[in-house]
């Protein structure tokens with residue numbers, strides 16, 4: 013099916029899914045940063061509780077899942093076609109001036125995907141299907157997601173793994189936001205340079221923000 | 233200048249091909265790249281060898297024939313020029329220069345550095361025209377066109393169909409070429425009439441021929457001898473989306489009666 017879509021249709025779907033994934037990352041980061049608050053994990057656990065009980069969020073979870081699948085499948089199809097379009101490569105190549113990380117989207121994407129599986133097993137599936145510790149907040153019992161996170165990030169190998177993973181996420185994001193706009197046909201002599209800046213800022217802020225969490229937990 | 237050249241030699245479309253190293257001596261820094269190739273070929277002919285086949289015609293940067301991938305860049309170093317506009321002073325005495333043909337599945341090598349660019353003609357045949365009878369030249373300003381649109385259209389029309397964008401792109405994508413051809417018409421009232429059909433058909437043909445997809449990497453724009461901007465690609469995507477989502481179906485009943 014994806015093979016029959018035109019190249020532009022595929023890129024447009026890819027861009028929409030990618031933009032949605034970026035908005036998800038921002039929400040995810042916002043909630044995660046709560047764990048750094050010094051209130052006995054209360055805000056974080058309350059937020060986590062909200063995310064797993066709110067019906068809107070629960071529906072969005074399926075949309076998110078679909079978005080990831082679409083983005084990944086189309087990414088792979090596009091990449092295979094791209095490789096097929098040049099069966100014989102150059103002996104000396106790649107000296108043209110280009111946006112650097114754009115050349116490695118499939119590679120950074122693959123790294124993100126591999127660690128995503130580990131990440132889901134660690135936290136998401138554990139919270140959904142596994143045994144969870146509990147905590148009392150205002151006389152009510154909540155699952156203590158925060159404890160799970162903090163215990164994981166006492167382990168140096170885990171912290172390092174996350175830092176590496178998130179760096180790759182940052183590399184991917186560096187060629188994400190502005191590229192999605194371009195795919196959607198949004199290019200403007202004045203605002204496109206701004207979109208490049210926004211892309212880089214998102215890459216640094218999102219990757220940097222996420223990296224802060226395991227690192228700060230580990231050193232505290 | 234004395235130079236070492238590593239050139240792709242391939243007898244014909246079906247043979248395998250390989251790099252062959254040649255030495256050229258006493259090249260003037262003021263000669264053009266193609267003159268340097270001519271000097272090499274003359275020496276090959278005197279030695280009774282097969283000269284290196286390469287495309288060229290105008291030798292002044294307007295025909296787009298001179299396709300050569302030089303040291304990892306289409307048309308060699310320097311911005312906004314074709315190979316025939318490249319001068320040997322851009323190289324240093326003793327340099328090694330690697331010269332390859334454009335590499336893309338829709339551009340098969342015919343011989344040495346010559347590739348078959350018929351694929352571009354096929355894309356043009358799919359919609360790169362307006363359907364009007366030819367005739368006398370219309371009066372200037374008979375149809376008022378905003379200056380900005382006229383300028384953007386002329387910028388797009390500067391594309392000479394050289395294929396450097398495809399050669400430079402890591403995906404061998406023809407998006408810059410096709411978007412230039414779509415844009416030059418889409419920006420003008422004469423071209424608007426068939427805009428939706430045109431973009432649909434040209435993109436479909438581009439995909440069918442096996443060009444790659446666009447990753448918005450920007451190598452095409454950086455290497456284009458006519459500095460065609462990738463804002464044309466965004467315009468084409470826009471045109472394509474509008475054509476898919478909102479354009480009325482093309483009329484099949486037009487017979488000139490309306």
Ligand code: HEM
Pocket residue numbers: 023024026027030031033034037083084087088090091117118120121122124125184187188189191192193195196445446447448
């Ligand atoms: C949360 C994670 C992710 C976000 C926010 C994200 C975002 C984006 C965005 C916005 C683009 C630009 C789309 C465009 O140029 O129109 C993109 C491109 C791409 N992404 Fe992702 N992505 C993510 C994960 C992944 C994963 C897991 C893969 C796995 C294969 C992947 C593979 C790709 C590829 C191959 C491209 C380039 C497609 C092309 O133009 O050829 N991405 N991504």
Ligand code: SF4
Pocket residue numbers: 296390391392393394395396397398408409412452455456457458459460
């Ligand atoms: S867009 Fe530029 S590089 Fe591509 S064919 Fe036209 S002139 Fe050549």
Ligand code: FES
Pocket residue numbers: 287288289290291292293294295296297298314315316317
């Ligand atoms: S020979 Fe015509 S552009 Fe180079």
